Amino acid sequence: MTCVLFKLCLLSALVAVSQSNRLGPTSHLCYSRFLDHSNLVFLRWDFDLEAEFITFELQVRTAGRVGLGITNHYTNVGSDLVVGGVLPDGNVYFSDQHLVDEETLAEDGSQDAELLGLTEDAVYTTMRFSRPFCSCDPHDKDISSDTLRLLSAYGLDDTVKLSREQTFIKSLFLLQVIYHDVVDDPQETIIHDLEITDFLIPEVDTTYACIFLPLPIVNKKHHIYKFEPKLLEHNETMVHRILVYACGNASVLPTGIGECYGFDPAFSLCSQVIVGWAVGGLTYQLPDDVGISIGTPLDPQWIRLEVHYSNFNNLPGVYDSSGIRLYYTSQLRKYDMGVLELGILTFPLHFILLGAESFMSYGLCKTEKFDEMNGTPVPDMQVFGYLLHTHLAGRSLQAVKYRNGTQLQTICKDLSYDFNLQEIRDLPHLVDIKPGDELLVECHYQTLDRDTMTFGGTSTINEMCLIFLFYYPRNNISNCLGYLDIIYVTRELGEDASENPMENLMVMDNVEWTPENIKKAEKVCKESQQTVMIKTLDEQIENTTGWIPDIIPTPRGSCLESSGGKVEPQDKTPTGFRAVPMALYSLSIPILRPLPLVALLFLQGTLSWLLATLQDRV
Structure with missing residues (x-):
């Protein structure tokens, strides 16, 4: 039907x-x-x-x-x-x-x-x-x-x-806007499933399970043109998000299933998203002239499949085989698609104060180094779709584009974000991003129901601020994420600052926050210099710095x-x-608490690497 x-x-x-x-x-x-x-x-x-x-x-x-x-x-x-x-x-x-x-x-x-x-x-x-x-x-x-x-x-x-x-x-x-006119699938359609098989979901609220799998082996270039989630019916409420990351062909990858962000950093390798699904999403079909390239020397041969489980009721003995189903064809499209991840680095330096009616966080992306990191000049990126992502405290998100210091447009937004409806959306018009543009992600949170600070982290009851832009033609940049200067923020709030970033978070976790100093903290965080971390498909990382520009609200249309x-x-x-006088035509979630800072740092397997990155900056 x-x-x-x-x-x-x-x-x-x-x-x-x-x-x-x-x-x-x-x-x-x-x-x-x-x-x-x-x-x-x-x-x-x-x-x-x-x-x-x-x-x-x-x-x-x-x-x-x-x-x-x-x-x-x-x-x-x-x-x-x-x-x-x-x-x-x-x-x-x-x-x-x-x-x-x-x-x-x-x-x-x-x-x-x-x-x-x-x-x-x-x-x-x-x-x-x-x-x-x-x-x-x-x-x-x-x-x-x-x-x-x-x-x-x-x-x-x-x-x-x-x-x-x-x-x-x-x-x-x-x-929603549909950009594909093909009524039936291409004649040479092939289906390939990427899935975790018979994984025993741990009896904890949050698990990120990762496995490395090969992409389809083809002897010439093909395009993935559609993908959809594979969910077991009785496990649907426990699967929060599924992402597929492309791996560089020089990567040495682990075997088996492991905790993505646990104590073995090998399971967090590969960071360029190629397809994804989150709660509320359905099948997604790419525009008719765009596809995800596989089968050429420049394309990834392996991927990391990441499945995020939320077992808030600690149910025992639940096995799962979720994943992503790919549809691909030898009937090639004009453009190869890429995904650029924007927002705030997912790490405790991203914090949200308790008891806040409204708290804004910002993640800056500066594209001036994209050409250098890509290895060749980056063509203008034509953005056609996007996926928004925060956790339970998120209320709205938007991405704004600046060029030569001037705000040009809002790329995408949702001022009434719902955690349970995270679907890929197409833009009504293409948005071009040129090397040198600045991109800003703003996330709005509310924490009136929380009695402790909320920190950035992988758990559903901690927070994220991410926007994935779907664009063409593909380049080698995977992430462009910002984070604030926690030492500056601590000092501006009148607290004794330490050179150890984590100690500053501990200090602020013990402050008694009032509506007045919540607003002051929000202002100080926005005024802080941001470090912008840029990463490529081959896991090369480059840092730069910048300042958060103001956002000029879009005028409301006339009624x-x-x-x-x-x-x-x-x-x-x-x-x-x-x-009606005329003749009518006849028609036939439980209450949750964010993880304490100490527990969060203990669980975050990438802590040592990120601390090293921060120390290099300091």
């Missing part, structure tokens, strides 16, 4: 491009997802980026009312909800509403949703409507490129009230005035439904 829907979607997309008008009551919708665990609530949608309109079709197994809208991060109160249904006498009702409390709906003064179809049969109630991305109604939530929390609801009858048992919330990235009614910021319209 998914394949058929996708074929229809591609055909309709061609028509939509030529006509460039809003999706109507008969248009096929490209995207779909179940919104509940029991597969009772099914959503289809599509959008027009130029017209800034989106069309939804909600299909629910019920003969009562149905509703769809967007909710807030922490509460359903104030949620934007479109409600409709078919009365026993056959009349249709439909209304743009909002939640005034957890159960009570009130009609918006401005009706910004346009009904395209509403039917009921023996099994389903189906409602199709469109709305602008941004209306002028303060009760409406904007449709944006951020993660959105969709609220869906239904009732067994037409009573205008929400029931907790029939209300569901699911995070979705609605404005679209509705013809459905007057905008009333203090809406006093009584609860009710707008009549």
Whole structure:
């Protein structure tokens, strides 16, 4: 069914491009997802980026009312909800509403949703409507490129009230863009699985299991054009992330399965990501002119497969065989793809204070040495996709590009990040990165639920700040990560600073943090000089330094005035439904604590190497 829907979607997309008008009551919708665990609530949608309109079709197994809208991060109160249904006498009702409390709906003064179809049969109630991305109604939530929390609801009858048992919330990235036009896989498609086999998941909250595996052996160049996760159904909740790293062909690699960041540093070799998956992600297909090259002397022959497990309940005797499935072909594409990892070096020097309503961290990348480290001039990098990654305290991320000291654009962002929805996303337009550009990653955290400091680390209950950029043509640079000057930060906060970076972290871990000095610490961290660590596929490392530039916020787009009614910021319209006079077209996680600093340093197997790097800088 998914394949058929996708074929229809591609055909309709061609028509939509030529006509460039809003999706109507008969248009096929490209995207779909179940919104509940029991597969009772099914959503289809599509959008027009130029017209800034989106069309939804909600299909629910019920003969009562149905509703769809967007909710807030922490509460359903104030949620934007479109409600409709078919009365026993056959009349249709439909209304743009909002939640005034957890159960009570009130009609918006401005009706910004346009009904395209509403039917009921023996099994389903189906409602199709469109709305602008941004209306002028303060009760409406904007449709944006951020993660959105969709609220869906239904009732067994037409009573205008929400029931907790029939209300569901699911995070979705609605404005995804498909850049591949191939309906069927290439004729010469070959499948290859990279997986850990029968691995006994330890009875601890976090495990990074690594194994080195060969890539497919081919006698000429091929391109990987699609990949997807391989997850055992009963282990899905324990697998947090899967990454595949390319190894330099001169690397001496260990055998068997080992802890990636434990006491044997050999299991952390290879750092250039070529494909990846994280919680909430699905199958990903590359644009039609881009592929991951294998089979040439310049391509890796071996990879490191890294599987991150989160066994928070310490379940014993759980075996797993997760991995990544690759689809590759001899039908070559125009460009070879690469992945550039940006953000903050994952290490305790990245710290987040406890009890913070908001705490910003920054990771700087300076590309001025890319040509030198690559061995040849680096062509302009054309970024077409990205993957965002923080852990549980993360609330938003963005990557910003600067050239000659001037901010040019936001490469990618999600101001409503959800840890449980980490999927690869395509950009609506290519972003070019030239050697000499500076790239800044900003991560926003909230730690109101924590009573100790949070440090950078590999555990899910510690933190990361990473963005993976998917680009072409490929070069030899794998990482460009920044970290702050902890000695400067300690001194500026009025504490006695040590030349040993770890001792400074211990000092700050014992400070009593108030809202005022949390903000001061955030400011000092941003003003600190950053060390930028650049790494190549062959594990060559070069350090440079730089300063964090300011980020100029992107102006918010204008809203679209509705013809459905007057905008009333203090809406006093009584609860009710707008009549539809026209004939309608008939449509057939537990509470967690971050690891203490001492335990974190003990577990972090790369400590000695990183300390040496820091000492070289000092």
